[in-house]
Amino acid sequence: MTTAQILNKARDEKRTVLTEIEAKQILGKAGINCTPTVLADTKEQAIAISEQIGYPVVLKVSSVDITHKSDAGGVKVNLKNGEAVARAYDEIISSCRNYAPEANIEGVAVQKMARPGTEIIMGMIKDPSFGPVVMFGLGGVLVEVLKDVSFRIVPIEKADAEDMTREIQGRKLLEGYRGQEPADVPCLQDMLVKLSDFVDRTPGIEEIDMNPVFAYSDGAVVVDARIILS
Amino acid sequence: MMELFFKPKSVAVIGASGTPGKLGYVIIKNIADSDFQGEVYPVNPKSDEILGYKVYKSVKEIPGDVDLAVTALPTPKLTVATVRDCAEKGVKAVIIESAGFAEMGGEGKKFQQEIVEIAKQNNIRVMGPNCSGIVSRDIVTSIYPMTRKVPRGNVVLIGQSGLLAAGMASDIVENESLDISKVCSIGNKCDVNENDLLEYFGKEQDVDVISMYLETVSDGKNLTAIAKKVAAEKPVIFLSGGRTEAGARAAMSHTGSIASNAKIVEAAARQTGMIMADDFTELKDFAKVFSTQPLPKGNRVAVITLAGSVGVNVSDLCATYGLELPKLTAETTEKLKDMFDTPVSNPVDLYFSVTKIGFTRTLETTFPDAFRDPNIDAAVIILAGFEYTQEAVQKKIIQKIVQEVGKPVVVCMIVGYNKYKNVIMDQLGKDLPVFPSLISGVKALSKLCEYGIRRQKLSA
Numbered sequence: 001m002t003t004a005q006i007l008n009k010a011r012d013e014k015r016t017v018l019t020e021i022e023a024k025q026i027l028g029k030a031g032i033n034c035t036p037t038v039l040a041d042t043k044e045q046a047i048a049i050s051e052q053i054g055y056p057v058v059l060k061v062s063s064v065d066i067t068h069k070s071d072a073g074g075v076k077v078n079l080k081n082g083e084a085v086a087r088a089y090d091e092i093i094s095s096c097r098n099y100a101p102e103a104n105i106e107g108v109a110v111q112k113m114a115r116p117g118t119e120i121i122m123g124m125i126k127d128p129s130f131g132p133v134v135m136f137g138l139g140g141v142l143v144e145v146l147k148d149v150s151f152r153i154v155p156i157e158k159a160d161a162e163d164m165t166r167e168i169q170g171r172k173l174l175e176g177y178r179g180q181e182p183a184d185v186p187c188l189q190d191m192l193v194k195l196s197d198f199v200d201r202t203p204g205i206e207e208i209d210m211n212p213v214f215a216y217s218d219g220a221v222v223v224d225a226r227i228i229l230s
Numbered sequence: 231m232m233e234l235f236f237k238p239k240s241v242a243v244i245g246a247s248g249t250p251g252k253l254g255y256v257i258i259k260n261i262a263d264s265d266f267q268g269e270v271y272p273v274n275p276k277s278d279e280i281l282g283y284k285v286y287k288s289v290k291e292i293p294g295d296v297d298l299a300v301t302a303l304p305t306p307k308l309t310v311a312t313v314r315d316c317a318e319k320g321v322k323a324v325i326i327e328s329a330g331f332a333e334m335g336g337e338g339k340k341f342q343q344e345i346v347e348i349a350k351q352n353n354i355r356v357m358g359p360n361c362s363g364i365v366s367r368d369i370v371t372s373i374y375p376m377t378r379k380v381p382r383g384n385v386v387l388i389g390q391s392g393l394l395a396a397g398m399a400s401d402i403v404e405n406e407s408l409d410i411s412k413v414c415s416i417g418n419k420c421d422v423n424e425n426d427l428l429e430y431f432g433k434e435q436d437v438d439v440i441s442m443y444l445e446t447v448s449d450g451k452n453l454t455a456i457a458k459k460v461a462a463e464k465p466v467i468f469l470s471g472g473r474t475e476a477g478a479r480a481a482m483s484h485t486g487s488i489a490s491n492a493k494i495v496e497a498a499a500r501q502t503g504m505i506m507a508d509d510f511t512e513l514k515d516f517a518k519v520f521s522t523q524p525l526p527k528g529n530r531v532a533v534i535t536l537a538g539s540v541g542v543n544v545s546d547l548c549a550t551y552g553l554e555l556p557k558l559t560a561e562t563t564e565k566l567k568d569m570f571d572t573p574v575s576n577p578v579d580l581y582f583s584v585t586k587i588g589f590t591r592t593l594e595t596t597f598p599d600a601f602r603d604p605n606i607d608a609a610v611i612i613l614a615g616f617e618y619t620q621e622a623v624q625k626k627i628i629q630k631i632v633q634e635v636g637k638p639v640v641v642c643m644i645v646g647y648n649k650y651k652n653v654i655m656d657q658l659g660k661d662l663p664v665f666p667s668l669i670s671g672v673k674a675l676s677k678l679c680e681y682g683i684r685r686q687k688l689s690a
Contacts, residue, residue, distance in 0.1 A: 127450060127491075127494050129447050129448070129449060129450035129451070130447070130450030130451055130453075130454065130494050130498060131450065131451035133494055133497065149493075150497065151493050151494055151496075151497035152497050152500075152501050153450070153451065153454040153494070153497060153498050153501055156501070160501055163500065163501075167500075
């Protein structure tokens with residue numbers, strides 16, 4: 001499906017929230033690298049997809065009605081074989097049915113378990129006056145507690161993206177603090193420009209979260225994504 | 231269209247009054263006292279003549295064309311009716327000074343909306359309501375009596391609140407604290423907003439510095455685009471109200487919950503190269519620095535002092551505000567070896583030189599030799615309020631040297647006797663930016679350096 005088709009489908013279904021799979025498809029088409037994520041609506045399919053994309057995998061409930069997937073018991077990580085996938089699938093479905101009996105569950109998203117990297121958050125919101133605004137920050141505690149993030153008004157240029165990664169207090173962590181793998185900062189800047197370009201040419205998007213993004217010494221990948229429509 | 235506001239050939243004042251003290255009188259008096267050369271048409275159904283001008287019963291009775299109408303009427307209802315008259319008369323620019331519109335909510339909001347609709351249908355540009363319009367050499371529509379002619383300077387000030395902008399205007403003009411050319415208050419911004427003015431002043435040849443304070447941003451996306459263009463050519467100093475965290479929205483995403491109005495406005499300033507001021511004094515102070523000093527090529531600063539003790543504090547402040555205090559070159563050190571008891575360092579302590587060759591000679595030789603050093607982009611000069619400093623200021627020695635060297639300076643005065651200090655602040659303050667504290671001077675210089683570096687990058 002094209003980006004327009006995905007957006008139209010959601011609007012036809014009167015949804016303002018895209019599924020993670022839809023969000024990653026759209027971002028992928030915008031040139032932003034996301035972990036391969038495929039929907040399975042049976043246990044057997046989940047195993048087949050896992051075999052195809054390679055272990056270890058992560059299973060996440062796919063439902064626009066469940067915002068906090070972990071709280072619902074809807075996330076199982078580091079699954080190393082078919083048996084584990086089968087068990088996780090059953091557990092996710094039953095736990096989520098318990099947690100939210102009314103929720104419409106379309107299945108389980110199977111995704112490649114990303115190798116841990118420097119945790120990054122990127123996103124976009126629409127300000128009533130300034131229009132779309134993109135955000136960059138370090139993920140985890142740094143964003144939760146310290147709100148160590150930078151913003152720019154869309155559209156941004158490469159120089160703006162460079163300022164965004166340079167502006168955060170925790171920028172040293174991107175350089176590889178205490179033997180940690182340094183982050184591929186130019187790649188992150190490129191992702192920010194692509195995100196800005198995408199929202200600039202795609203009306204009707206209210207908010208985007210790419211959280212977390214794992215940054216490595218060569219490249220970066222969006223592990224979880226969320227898109228909210230106007 | 232903006233030309234009609236700033237360079238009208240004829241102006242009607244609706245709600246003009248012959249009673250001194252009334253707003254409608256002050257406006258006419260201000261126009262009369264300005265260099266306005268065109269026709270002045272006071273409008274008031276109950277008067278025949280005000281300050282020698284023939285008074286008309288209504289704007290429609292005025293015989294000639296009216297480029298600009300200024301209204302100061304007691305009720306919003308009357309104002310709406312007048313805007314309708316202006317439309318019939320073919321007036322294309324209206325300044326509405328009266329309050330009682332959108333800022334009051336309810337009925338006021340509706341009246342303002344009516345005005346917006348009349349203006350749209352008739353291609354009229356409206357400034358205000360709830361503003362004081364324009365203060366300039368050629369026309370003054372402000373409700374504060376002006377005591378002197380407005381200079382033809384190189385700084386413009388865009389403000390929102392009518393009273394504050396008018397107050398700042400008369401303060402600046404009376405005290406000659408800034409080489410201003412125009413102050414413009416846009417009030418409720420029902421039509422003309424900061425973007426119109428930023429674009430207009432951006433293109434005006436004789437405007438070098440734009441200072442702007444806003445309580446609300448009308449159209450941030452457009453502001454970002456316009457400010458980016460304008461700030462690439464001339465400094466735009468920006469004070470934004472409503473910058474508190476309380477602006478954070480209830481959002482569905484993580485990004486949304488962190489984004490606040492404050493952070494977005496700051497991001498826009500960084501992105502466009504606008505210079506953020508934190509209060510009204512800074513709005514003026516920064517404008518003073520930017521309008522009188524050349525742009526530095528970098529952030530390497532010499533601190534010039536006569537007391538070593540100040541150096542520590544000023545060095546710390548420079549570090550806080552991102553300024554560097556580099557060593558002077560070997561050549562300079564060698565050249566100045568007789569003027570310092572220990573090799574010259576930075577802060578540059580002139581005390582030894584003063585005891586050896588006197589204050590004036592030190593200012594004329596030791597100071598410029600250090601300041602010309604190629605490692606130095608700008609200087610913080612710390613002066614004390616003593617008789618010999620006052621003498622040097624009155625003989626314009628400091629001003630001359632600074633001009634000759636051609637690099638930017640800020641002057642900070644932290645000690646001294648008031649009888650000298652006040653004269654120094656006042657007189658030197660006409661030529662150079664002078665600050666009553668180290669922190670205010672260092673901060674202002676850091677803004678100049680930041681902007682200078684940005685401009686260097688843009689032209690590279």
